[in-house]
Amino acid sequence: MNLLRHRSVLLATAGTALALSLTACQSGDHTDSAPAATTSATGKPADGGQAGTSGATGSTDPAQSTASKGSSDDTAGNGTAGSSGEQASATTRVCTARDVHVTAATQGGPPYTHIVLTAKNTSGRSCRLAGAPHIQFLESHKQDVPAVAKSKPAAPVVLTAGAPAYAVVKVSDGGVDEDNEPVSAFSVVLEGDSTVIAVSAPGSGGIAVDPAKALTGYWTPELRNGADDF
Structure with a gap:
């Protein structure tokens, strides 16, 4: 047990x-x-x-x-x-005084109130002609001729080799006026370039310029009716 x-x-x-x-x-x-x-x-x-x-x-x-x-x-x-295309054109390099040849001619007949500037691309490559020409007609007037806004083109002006652009410029109201001054040559500066271009005035006796009346249009690829009437 x-x-x-x-x-x-x-x-x-x-x-x-x-x-x-x-x-x-x-x-x-x-x-x-x-x-x-x-x-x-x-x-x-x-x-x-x-x-x-x-x-x-x-x-x-x-x-x-x-x-x-x-x-x-x-x-x-x-x-x-x-x-x-407009934005692409804006990327093209700006034309300088070395790229273009600028000349002046009278527009229409007497009393020759306007002239036309022609800028021809002589560089052999494309460039963009921006804005309006900066013009000074007289040594006594250092201000640039005012630009007319309505003449500004909708797209940048791109000049291919050999292509021209134009700018219409008003120089006076015409006729004989005591405010008119004879001009045989004047200066043009391009937008984006500081080089002064000396341009010969058209005609053997030059042109009569009233600084108070002078106006310029923008560079355009062609002369246009309406937008350049000023």
Whole structure:
């Protein structure tokens, strides 16, 4: 009887020890798996992965954001590359005094109130004749002749090799006037260039200029009716 009781005590003790050992093992396994569970939750949350979807759109991915910006910049660049003819013409280099030969002729008959300036491209390559000619008829009047806005062309004037451009210039109201002064030569400066071009006035006796009445049109590829009437 005592022997049986002793075996029962030993079995009970061994069972308790085994139970404690199993409990300890299970406790240790749970502790080791906790970080893995946390990492998994960070990478893919339990709500179906919405945060992961947001990350896929590049909202938090610097590399993808950079790629998106590059794509946007490429689109803008393509728009610039596909610019209109007028914008493309504006990129052509500006004509200088070395590129053109400027001459003057009377327009119409007496009393010769207007002259026409012709600028011919003699450079052998294309250039853009910008704005209006800067004209000074007299040494006593250093101000440029005012330009008439309505004569400004809609697109830049690009001169191919040998091509001319024109500018109509009013010199007086005509007739004999005490304010008129004889001019045999005058100066012209092109937009974007500081070089002074000396231009001979038309006619053997020159032209009569009233500085208070003088006006100039913009450079245009052809003489136009209406826009140059001033």
